Amino acid sequence: MAAAVFDGKLYYVQDYPQPQIKPGWAKIKVRLAGICKTDMEIMKGYMGFKGVLGHEFVGTVEACADGQWIGKRVVGEINAACGHCDWCARDLGRHCPNRTTLGIVNHEGCMAEFCQLPVVNLLTVPEEIPDERAVLTEPLSAACEILEQLPVSGKERVIVLGDGRLGIFCAWVLSTAVEDVTVVGHHPEKLEVAKWRGIKTTLNEKDLQPGADIVVEATGSGAGIVSAM
Known part of the structure; x- marks a missing residue:
């Protein structure tokens, strides 16, 4: 074959x-x-x-x-x-x-x-x-596992770091259960895709108010982990 x-x-x-x-x-x-x-x-x-x-x-x-x-x-x-x-x-x-x-x-x-x-x-x-x-089922299922492992009330403040495919999927999935979801990324065209169900986006994490209940690190980089912490 x-x-x-x-x-x-x-x-x-x-x-x-x-x-x-x-x-x-x-x-x-x-x-x-x-x-x-x-x-x-x-x-x-x-x-x-x-x-x-x-x-x-x-x-x-x-x-x-x-x-x-x-x-x-x-x-x-x-x-x-x-x-x-x-x-x-x-x-x-x-x-x-x-x-x-x-x-x-x-x-x-x-x-x-x-x-x-x-x-x-x-x-x-x-x-x-x-x-x-x-x-796209496999990467979407990886995002869905967040809600399997992490109970949410819907009132949490969620930040997703990374505007790649997995980051956007995570934001989409979380937005079905949580009202306040923001994606941080560096690609305006990808952030446009992320804007669904009221998801907010930003190109600069410094624009965010400090503190979040849940942070999803989806950049796959060491710098992303530092930012998440």
Whole structure:
């Protein structure tokens, strides 16, 4: 199959082996794959990963022991948990120390004609959602996890540092539950995208009033962590 493969250098190959599905897993024909900053960091040595890149995708199930999945358009949870450890017992498989992660940890990614994931990781995509939106499920789900882990009353003052894709997603998600959300960024065109549901934006964090109940650091930089503190 065709694939984008990293092995110290990035290669585009036409004859990479197709995934051989394991029991309980599904082989997925990739319709569309996204490019994430994590992919760029992997090419700089992050996680020491080598193999097919990519963890953002939408695809169609091509092979699976459970026939009801065949032909379904799907996205998927990228962490394949062991199912046996204490973390998994608490339904926290995303933090399983034995997990593999699509295109990041010991698991060939989705920048290829095919990828594979456990069937329990798959989610069907409603017909009205196009591939171009469905492919953003993974980064959007990362933002949604904030509200899973952090109970809010709706009255908090929230500041999101960073106007990249993840920062904007975090602001959008938080704005569904909190009234006062501000995004700090350095790109006017991106901050325009962030303006939804009353979200405020600024190019200069010094314009902000001191103090916040919640700060989301989404710049991925050391300077961002200092600002958040």
